[in-house]
Structure formats: structure tokens, C-alpha cells
Amino acid sequence: MKIGMIGDAHLGSTDYSAKRRSDFSQAFTNAIELCCENGAEVIGLLGDVFDSAATRRNVDAFAEILREISPTLIRLKNKGIPLVAIPGNHEFGRGREAGELSVLESLEFLQVLRFAEFTIGNVGICGIPWQEDAAQIPELAANLGKASTARRKILLLHNFVRGAHSIPSHLWQVDASASNGFDKVFVGHHHIYEEIGSFIIPGSTEIQNMLDVSPKFVVTYDTETGAVTRHPLVPTHRVIALQYDATHITGKAL
Numbered sequence: 001m002k003i004g005m006i007g008d009a010h011l012g013s014t015d016y017s018a019k020r021r022s023d024f025s026q027a028f029t030n031a032i033e034l035c036c037e038n039g040a041e042v043i044g045l046l047g048d049v050f051d052s053a054a055t056r057r058n059v060d061a062f063a064e065i066l067r068e069i070s071p072t073l074i075r076l077k078n079k080g081i082p083l084v085a086i087p088g089n090h091e092f093g094r095g096r097e098a099g100e101l102s103v104l105e106s107l108e109f110l111q112v113l114r115f116a117e118f119t120i121g122n123v124g125i126c127g128i129p130w131q132e133d134a135a136q137i138p139e140l141a142a143n144l145g146k147a148s149t150a151r152r153k154i155l156l157l158h159n160f161v162r163g164a165h166s167i168p169s170h171l172w173q174v175d176a177s178a179s180n181g182f183d184k185v186f187v188g189h190h191h192i193y194e195e196i197g198s199f200i201i202p203g204s205t206e207i208q209n210m211l212d213v214s215p216k217f218v219v220t221y222d223t224e225t226g227a228v229t230r231h232p233l234v235p236t237h238r239v240i241a242l243q244y245d246a247t248h249i250t251g252k253a254l
Contacts, residue, residue, distance in 0.1 A: 001223045004035025005186045007202040008048035023236040025068035027206035031218045046188030047088025047158030050100040073109045083110040086127040088158040124150025130158040134173035145181030152223045158188040166192040
């Protein structure tokens, strides 16, 4: 079985204008289509699907996002390809947890995994939402793994992984113990593609700021062979990053 994995989409990103925010919707729908083109039979969303700071201030912003992504979600549903998701840190706050994902779940576009398992064939997909206290993740993962009767088990997380090159070491949260009992662990929260042992990090679907000018990907995972393949997303816009060395400049402090 092939499973598609999509990292942080940040739909409705508050960092940009409405015109630029539509690029995030386009990147998200491109990611879903790319997973389908490469044979995905189920697709996982690894948290921060929405930038909830925007959608909770303005319901019109949420409606606009739905207008942009719903045709793709309808096609996915009509094809019978399940979509599962875990809440990321951007889906928390203002007294509501994963409210936007819950709306899509009530419309039967996806299933939200809150310390739960989605089983398809002989594969169990277990999901843990973003954890402010990451120390409890290994125990939470172990409990999910023990409860699963699936022959193949994968885990979805949304916390920083120890050893990531793109994340400062003082921010690392999850180590290899969280992967015990699982064939693979797919992780959101990071915005740059990496593989760290059995942890696979697809990265975000769109460039969110100038600190991240990395290529964007989705990944597919073949549960029978164990092969992980990354597929490049076509950029919504060309991004030029300029760097200037100012170390030679001297002057009096003002």
C-alpha cells in the first residue's frame, strides 16, 4: 500500500496579504494532487494544516480557504482516498482545538486522529496531536502501538525531532524512543525535508518566510517495501533570497 504524507500547509497564513495567502491554498491542493498522481491510497496531513490565528479572527477568511480547497477535497472523496490529519500547534488556541479540522471532519472530508488509529487494509496509522509537554510522547506512542493489531504501523507526530539539522538543538523535543514499535514515523512542525533514522519529515508545502527557501516536497511510503519517495512540489512563485555580508562595516554606535 502507498501512503502520501503532506507537511505543514499553514492555510490562511497571517504573514502575508490575501493574494499571497492564496498561494498556500494552491500549494496544499497541488500536494494532494501530487500524492494521488503517485499512487497514494490514503493521505496523511501532519498538522498545522491551518494557520488558525487568521481563521478564528475572521470567518470570512475560513470561508475563502474552503472555496479554494474544496474542489480538490471533493475529488479526493469521490475517488475514495481517505484523508487523515493530526492537529498541530497552529490548530490550538482561543479555547478551541482543531476547530477548522473538525469542520472538515463533520463534512466527512477527513478524519482527525487525536490519540487514535485509522486502519486501512493491514496498515494502522496512529496520530498524536502536537504536545506542549513533549516528554510524554514516548509513552503515548507506546500505548497506541500496543493497542494496534495492524501488521504495519506508522505514527504521525507534530513536534521537533532530536538531531534535526534545520532546528536549533535547544528546541529538540522527540528522540528515537518515540518510534519504538512503529515501522515509520512521519513528522510535521519542521518546514524543511529531513530523514532522521525512522523519522521522515516532509517539510512544509509553501515557503512561509525568508529563513526558509528550501525545495518543497510530499512523500509517499510503500508499506510493503518500506521505500520512502519524495516528490518535488512545483513552486507557486519563484523566490529569490539575497544575502549580504555586513561584517566589514564599522562605525560608531549611535
